Amino acid sequence: MKSEQLQILSKKYPHLFNQLTDTENGNITSVTQFSEAVKQLIKLCGDDPERDGLLDTPFRVLKAFLEYTEGYNKDPKIHLEKTFDIHHKGLILIKDIEFYSLCEHHFSPFFGVAHIGYIPKEKITGLSKMGRLVEGYAKRFQVQERLTTQIAEAIEEVLDPEGTIVVVEAKHMCMCSRGIKKANTVTTTSSLLGIYENRPDLRAEFYSLIKTQGSK
Ligand SMILES: [Zn+2]
Incomplete structure (x- = not known):
């Protein structure tokens, strides 16, 4: 060089x-x-x-x-640490957060959107912080399942909400371009924590909202 x-x-x-x-x-x-x-x-x-x-x-x-792999340079949870005391007891949904990541098995890109929902107890974070959180975990050698879980667990740990739900939808270039060649396959993963684990009605609310206009 x-x-x-x-x-x-x-x-x-x-x-x-x-x-x-x-x-x-x-x-x-x-x-x-x-x-x-x-x-x-x-x-x-x-x-x-x-x-x-x-x-x-x-x-x-x-x-x-x-x-x-810039995500390794900073703990993504740091982005959530600035919180606000806003009295809000319902769902906060941030959808269609774009991300680009790298499959750790093939070093080929996978990319798509993350949808994040949480029902706060006391702490609320800025909306843009969720984008940084996703980026911090995406910019690593990753698998989609771990990416999904890490985002949810970070929110759970820092914001301590009633519940957290994260859905990630992504296309994997290693599936598109190698062997099986399924260009349009979208893989969906989800992680549910807290109240979302046993409240199908709250899950249904989240899923119906991420499917409304503007969603891909
Ligand atoms: Zn792969």
Whole structure:
């Protein structure tokens, strides 16, 4: 990898390169090894890593992966910590929160929307914080099931509501492009906590609201 490329990375991700000195930093060794590994991968797939269009690909791949996994840099629960004391006893629903994640089994994208509902006891968080929460867990090596559970458990832990319900709908590129080639398959996962575990009427309210206009 070229030194100017390393500089770009160390500027954007200082925590990875915080000991940039004359003596070699462990991460620089890793970056070089990664670069070589991507070249090997290109070769294995049958192309020439030295041809023009592929020369900077190891750098671009690393940069992309650091972006896909930015969620590791911060505990997503932090986004929920600013709360308001608003007296509201009913459902708060935030639907169609878009997200992009990376399947940990194939490193291929999966993406879609998350719908979050909770019935507060005392604490309410800002609506935009839910988007950050979803993004914080999505930008990791993930599986959809864990993503769904982590979002629900974070809300449960920080906001301590009467109940939390999270539904995630996603398309997986590893299902679209490999083997079975089912381009339009949507996988739905849900996580129900607290009051939602044994109140089918509240679940029905949530499901009917996420299906109304504006939902995909
Ligand atoms: Zn996959």
